[in-house]
Amino acid sequence: MAEKKWILMVSLAFIMVMSPLSSRIMESAQVQHLNMGELASLVLGKFQFWATVDNGGEKKTVESRAIGPNMTACHHSYGRPDLLVYCCPPGFEKSVPFVDFELPEPPSPVKVRRPAHLLDESFIVKYNKALSIMKSLPYDDPRSFARQAELHCQFCTGAYEQLNYSDTPVNIHRTWLFFPWHRMMIYFHERILGSLIGDDSFALPFWAWDIPESMPMPDYYVDENSAFFHTERDFSHFPPRVADLDYTTDQNHPHRSNDEQIDVNLKFMYTQMVSGARKTELFMGCTYRANDGYCDTTGTVEHAPHNTLHTWLGSSLNPGREDMGKFYSAAKDPIFYAHHSNIDRLWEAWRKINNRRLDITDPDWLDSFFFFYDENLKLVKIKVRDVLDITKLGYSFEEVDHPWLNHRPPPSVPPKQARQMLKLKENKNQVFVPDFRPDGRVLDGSFTVKVFRPAKRESKEEEEETIVVYGIEVKGNDYVKFDVYVNLSDETKMNPKFREFAGTFAHIPGGGAAMKKKMKLRLGVSELLKDLEADEDESIWVTVSPATVSCSNVSIEGIKIEYIE
Ligand code: C2O
Secondary structure, three states: HHHHHHHHEEEEEHHHHHHHHHHHHHHOOOOOOOOOOOOHHHHHHHHHHHHHHOOOOOOOOOOOOOEEEOOHHOOOOOEEEOOOEOOOOOOOOOOOOOEOOOOOOOOOEEEOEEEEEHHHHHHHHHHHHHHHHHHHOOOOOOOHHHHHHHHHHHHHHOOOOEEEEEEEEEOOOOOHHHHHHHHHHHHHHHHHHHHHHOOOOOOEOOOOOOOOOOEOOOOOHHHOOOOOOOOOOOOHHHHOEEEEOOOOOOOOOOOOOHHHHHHHHHHHHHHHHHOOOOOOOHHHHOOOOOOOOOEEEHHHHHHHHHHHHHHEEEEEEOOOOOOOOOOOOOOOOOOHHHHHHHHHHHHHHHHHHHHOOOOOOHHHOOOEEEEEOOOOOEEEEEEEEHOHHHHHHHHOOOOOOOOHHHHOOOOOOOHHHHHHHHHHHHHOOOOOOEEOOOOEEEEEOOOOEEEEEOOOOOOOOEEEEEEEEEEEEEEOOOEEEEEEEOOOOHHHHHHOOOOEEOOOOOOOOOOOOOOOEEEEEEEEHHHHHHHOOOOOEEEEEEEEEEEOHHHHHEOOOOEEEEOOO
């Protein structure tokens, strides 16, 4: 206790000395570079921690391991590993009253989210007006566009610690909170936009980049005279260019024609949504509980198209391809909301494909909670369990086709022939053992390993075979992406439009120290192995192929096969 008081006094003295600087940091809510800012934030962090305890903050008595932020202790955080930012909301130095979430009164009419490429002019005018008003609100209004954007920054950079666990940050990416948190965020965003123009039927459009007609960025986002325009984007990706759902930043990457890109996108979607996502954690990402250190596996769609499109949209002139290319800045771009409206729709699509059998029922997930301001400026505490029924939330998605459902990729080479070619390679010593511990293997070039499948098992229909790339360590600040192929015999066929493609690791660094832990990539391959006629083999060949030059900052410890019940 004596020690706590001592730290408190030193902190206070330091803060007083620093106060001109720190208050400027607090007010400006802007990006600060490392140096004095970092020092001040460390001290502020300590101060807030002790203050919370001295104020009789809640004790560690909670049984549940649901995650939630300690709202009174927001602090500086890393937007990029080399960039300190401050995106905390003002006014939370002491606790702020909140209400528990209540479902909206059954609305009439239901808000129908429509595909962005089918909007009529009058809707675009209306949305433009709502967004312009939102952008003109002052920063201290939590409904303002700037504050909406900061919400995303807070939860992707580790600006909050978990309630009752003062040294464990909250992070909503790369975890099972990815889908529900973003649903909450755009739910409130949508309601605020509607209330600003007095229209309770207002619904956020979705950019359906998974259907061919709308793969280019919707036109209204590139209208310079609208509120949808944003300068920090990659202009070479403007329409009519089709979005690359499997995007890698490198210039030497083959530039595909639009038709070719559409074909690749649809087959890629099939792997990410269907064959690679047949178990809950493959799609949702790993379990993440309070005080749990960190969850290390990202879901298929979060890697790509989610991360890949963030990168595709951001400006190549900025160090982290800001704004969309980094999470601390992403929500400053209006297209973020149409992107996430589509992600939200794909979550529903996946639930439907699997008849909701794969929905998470774990109370730690269901009870995880966050706080958002609603359209009436009330602070609302909302739990994951509150957002699982979109009808009750008062919105729906206009039905569109899922053309990727029937784009199951074919093998690039007849499987028997492929096996012979691979055996030849193996004899020439071009195949390695799959364990690279203790030092790890740097991904500075593609390589193939032979992975043995665990001894023949009684066939269990429900089981999913997964390839696990483990001990992935990413150094540096750059976007990294590498791909995994199975029984790939011809390197020129390295393309997600072929069945040999098992999945991708597309990673946007950031999120503070806790995000530097080693990760795993887990890829569901049962259907793929059947299609490649390899489901009876005792081993498979796995090729890891770096897609970005920055993979020279990545090392992995090994590759193995595991089954998920
Ligand atoms: Cu929280 Cu699309 O990112």
